[in-house]
Amino acid sequence: MKEKDHEIVFKHTGYRREDFSVCVGCKICASVCTVNDLDIAVNPQELLLRLFLGQEIGKEDPLVRYCTSCYRCAGACPWKIRIPEVVRAVKESLGMEALFEKAFKKSLNIWGRVYEPFVVVMAAPDLLKGGYIKHMPKWMEYAGFHLPHKVKRLKPLNASEGLDPSEKGRS
Amino acid sequence: MEYGYYPGCSLTGSAKKLDRGVRRICEKLGHSLTEIPDWNCCGALEYGDRNELLSISGENLRKARGMCKEIVVPCPACYKNLKDADPDRSFNILSPLELLNPGNLSQIGQKRDLKGKVFFPYYGCLLMRPEGSAIRNKNIMEDAISAFGGDIDGEKMRDRCCGGNQLFLNKWATEKLSNLILSRSRGTVVVFCPFCHMAMKTFAVGRKVIYLTDLLLYVMGENNSL
Ligand code: SF4
Ligand code: SF4
Numbered sequence: 176m177k178e179k180d181h182e183i184v185f186k187h188t189g190y191r192r193e194d195f196s197v198c199v200g201c202k203i204c205a206s207v208c209t210v211n212d213l214d215i216a217v218n219p220q221e222l223l224l225r226l227f228l229g230q231e232i233g234k235e236d237p238l239v240r241y242c243t244s245c246y247r248c249a250g251a252c253p254w255k256i257r258i259p260e261v262v263r264a265v266k267e268s269l270g271m272e273a274l275f276e277k278a279f280k281k282s283l284n285i286w287g288r289v290y291e292p293f294v295v296v297m298a299a300p301d302l303l304k305g306g307y308i309k310h311m312p313k314w315m316e317y318a319g320f321h322l323p324h325k326v327k328r329l330k331p332l333n334a335s336e337g338l339d340p341s342e343k344g345r346s
Numbered sequence: 347m348e349y350g351y352y353p354g355c356s357l358t359g360s361a362k363k364l365d366r367g368v369r370r371i372c373e374k375l376g377h378s379l380t381e382i383p384d385w386n387c388c389g390a391l392e393y394g395d396r397n398e399l400l401s402i403s404g405e406n407l408r409k410a411r412g413m414c415k416e417i418v419v420p421c422p423a424c425y426k427n428l429k430d431a432d433p434d435r436s437f438n439i440l441s442p443l444e445l446l447n448p449g450n451l452s453q454i455g456q457k458r459d460l461k462g463k464v465f466f467p468y469y470g471c472l473l474m475r476p477e478g479s480a481i482r483n484k485n486i487m488e489d490a491i492s493a494f495g496g497d498i499d500g501e502k503m504r505d506r507c508c509g510g511n512q513l514f515l516n517k518w519a520t521e522k523l524s525n526l527i528l529s530r531s532r533g534t535v536v537v538f539c540p541f542c543h544m545a546m547k548t549f550a551v552g553r554k555v556i557y558l559t560d561l562l563l564y565v566m567g568e569n570n571s572l
Contacts, residue, residue: 306517
């Protein structure tokens with residue numbers, strides 16, 4: 176992701192570029208990060224620094240790929256920077272949404288609620304490739320038949336109306 | 347007490363069991379739950395656009411306006427999003443865990459005890475973090491298990507992340523994170539979050555994974571086995 180695309184991240188998170196200048200580089204976020212258990216190269220602080228300096232961010236960054244949205248970093252950061260939201264915004268602007276995430280949002284657009292059977296069917300190609308079949312016996316308790324429920328009043332999700340601009344960036 | 351109730355998508359699908367348990371236990375404690383009419387998804391953890399996520403969650407609060415001031419929200423992701431969508435705290439958003447305390451556990455009508463059984467109370471992430479939207483009574487699962495005579499294990503792992511939201515994206519990551527937690531704890535895994543339930547259930551070998559509500563229903567004599 177090049178510098179011009181960083182604007183999407185700022186727009187999505189409500190942060191401004193200069194907001195990341197408060198990061199003191201203490202790396203507490205990196206030391207508590209869950210992705211640490213998966214890849215020692217993770218470093219949320221570096222991601223923020225790159226956004227601040229306008230440097231390129233790659234799709235291969237382990238943090239961007241595997242962040243679990245666990246909020247350990249945000250809880251431990253002295254500035255309470257909402258790092259998982261930044262990571263999600265980066266992922267979205269890099270177009271890294273997986274089939275499962277797309278199916279989730281599509282379900283929300285159609286019904287306003289997530290209809291799980293629809294998400295599973297839409298994401299089936301990924302699920303079949305990913306070796307999920309062997310877990311099916313354990314997942315039997317989750318299966319059940321019900322019809323989707325359509326929410327009546329939800330505005331189309333991409334209508335930008337919603338939050339008061341003054342509320343943006345509040346945590 | 348009268349509460350508004352926001353079940354959220356998973357409690358009407360894969361986590362129906364948790365929904366039933368929460369409703370039953372609230373009934374036992376003398377609370378009445380009224381579902382927010384025509385509620386929509388809270389946005390879960392899927393949205394990169396915070397404004398969009400908050401407006402989806404906020405829509406639920408608009409629907410609850412005038413109907414209730416206190417809303418019970420079982421799913422930890424919904425709980426966090428609804429709290430985030432209400433920065434002025436015009437609603438009191440509660441996890442069912444916050445309706446429990448060591449004092450009122452006796453009101454659920456104990457018929458069985460948990461003596462000789464070992465449990466691993468596992469909270470995961472969003473009930474415990476970040477501080478601004480976490481539950482207040484962070485020991486309630488332990489309190490409940492010990493109140494009925496059960497033993498506790500795996501304290502250090504209780505708020506590690508199971509990687510549940512990566513289960514359908516990078517399964518190996520969830521497998522590794524969940525196995526780490528499972529390998530450092532013993533006994534029946536007691537969870538409250540639908541994500542954790544699915545991740546733990548998928549990777550736990552020879553261990554039971556139950557919701558806290560299943561445990562309470564067992565103690566009340568309504569679930570025949572754990
Ligand atoms: S939310 Fe993401 S970046 Fe933060 S600690 Fe968890 S995995 Fe790491
Ligand atoms: S914990 Fe916060 S202040 Fe410290 S390096 Fe990470 S983002 Fe920066």
